[in-house]
Amino acid sequence: MSRRGWGAFALGLAMTGLFSSAEAKDLALAEIHPPGHIIVKAEELFASRLAELTRGELAVNIKHSAQLGNEEKSWESVRNGSVDVVRINLGGMVKDIQSARLLSLPYLFRSREHMWRVLGGDFGKRVKAEVEKTGAVVLAYYDSGARSFYTTHKPIQKRSDFNGLRIRVQDSPVYKDLISELGGTPVVVSYEKVNEAFSKGEIDGAENNLPSYVSSGHHQYARYYSMDEHSSVPEILLMSKKSWDTLTAEQQKAVTTAAAESSAYMKKLWAESEAQALAKARKEGAVILEKHQVYLSGIETYAVKVYSKYVTNSEDLGVILDILRSE
Ligand code: BDP
Numbered sequence: 001m002s003r004r005g006w007g008a009f010a011l012g013l014a015m016t017g018l019f020s021s022a023e024a025k026d027l028a029l030a031e032i033h034p035p036g037h038i039i040v041k042a043e044e045l046f047a048s049r050l051a052e053l054t055r056g057e058l059a060v061n062i063k064h065s066a067q068l069g070n071e072e073k074s075w076e077s078v079r080n081g082s083v084d085v086v087r088i089n090l091g092g093m094v095k096d097i098q099s100a101r102l103l104s105l106p107y108l109f110r111s112r113e114h115m116w117r118v119l120g121g122d123f124g125k126r127v128k129a130e131v132e133k134t135g136a137v138v139l140a141y142y143d144s145g146a147r148s149f150y151t152t153h154k155p156i157q158k159r160s161d162f163n164g165l166r167i168r169v170q171d172s173p174v175y176k177d178l179i180s181e182l183g184g185t186p187v188v189v190s191y192e193k194v195n196e197a198f199s200k201g202e203i204d205g206a207e208n209n210l211p212s213y214v215s216s217g218h219h220q221y222a223r224y225y226s227m228d229e230h231s232s233v234p235e236i237l238l239m240s241k242k243s244w245d246t247l248t249a250e251q252q253k254a255v256t257t258a259a260a261e262s263s264a265y266m267k268k269l270w271a272e273s274e275a276q277a278l279a280k281a282r283k284e285g286a287v288i289l290e291k292h293q294v295y296l297s298g299i300e301t302y303a304v305k306v307y308s309k310y311v312t313n314s315e316d317l318g319v320i321l322d323i324l325r326s327e
Contacts, residue, residue, distance in 0.1 A: 024059045027084040027243065030068040030077065032191055037215045038266060038273040039087060039235060040064055042142060046237070046262035053254035058247075060085065070190040072171060079135040081242030089144060090127070091233040094172045096134060099127045100233075101310050104174040106303035108323060109232045112143065112270070118323050119234060126319075136238040139259035143270040144209055146229035151205035152198065155224035155289050159183060159298040168194055168206035174310060178230070181302045194218060210277040219286045226289040228299055237263075
């Protein structure tokens with residue numbers, strides 16, 4: 001066969017997928033959590049399903065443990081197209097996305113099921129539309145459970161316990177205002193630097209869900225975990241529009257399917273991962289204050305004051321009332 005003939009033959013094979021590994025397109029996925037975290041497990045499933053569905057054409061390379069920088073950087077990178085896929089928390093997108101601001105409001109959701117119903121409805125569509133205007137494509141949402149406060153020296157049980165405490169928060173005006181409203185001092189520290197901030201005595205507490213509290217090792221510094229469950233802000237998997245546009249329609253469909261499957265997989269594992277984290281925290285000396293031991297009503301009154309600042313027009317007020325009233 002002539003050289004040209006072989007070339008056409010190889011091209012034909014590649015198109016049938018038989019040469020797919022040689023043709024594989026690598027997609028970097030930026031993640032701050034380490035292997036073993038439930039989110040990374042969900043991403044591993046995303047990667048393996050995508051490889052299967054595309055017969056090896058798309059290979060996801062999970063850059064875990066913040067190899068590509070912190071979440072702030074990931075959010076920037078996915079918008080400017082320098083990273084293909086990122087998994088971040090919607091709480092870190094509040095400066096740019098109004099619906100993320102609303103989602104971060106304390107005590108908005110009564111349960112995980114409530115949050116999933118809201119995300120599955122019009123509000124989820126609004127988040128998607130707002131995010132997509134920024135140059136990122138929404139692939140999936142992931143559970144992030146409920147976030148609660150944890151502290152180094154004494155547990156938080158009522159609002160006055162915040163007095164004088166420096167509490168680490170994500171870089172979000174909503175969280176900063178919440179802590180100030182509660183009487184503490186918010187300190188913005190990126191997730192990977194929280195242990196260092198604890199060990200240097202720069203913060204007295206932080207807040208997170210149980211799997212992250214334990215997987216990060218924060219429980220070794222802040223042993224009092226007070227289950228006030230003040231917020232439930234989901235995680236989001238995003239692809240840069242730039243990368244998305246290089247995929248064929250069939251590949252895009254495979255990406256969407258694999259992402260949806262990984263989100264469903266994580267939904268199933270979430271409760272178990274919280275229970276495992278709780279057991280590990282207790283075993284390693286954490287003191288857990290259950291919801292009934294935290295005097296929520298006092299805290300809630302202050303927390304909801306934050307609403308007046310972020311719910312700024314009648315449309316958003318309607319949205320928030322619908323969420324609060326919905327089943
Ligand atoms: C974790 C989220 C991660 C956040 C982190 C944080 O999975 O995306 O960035 O909390 O508090 O639970 O910064």
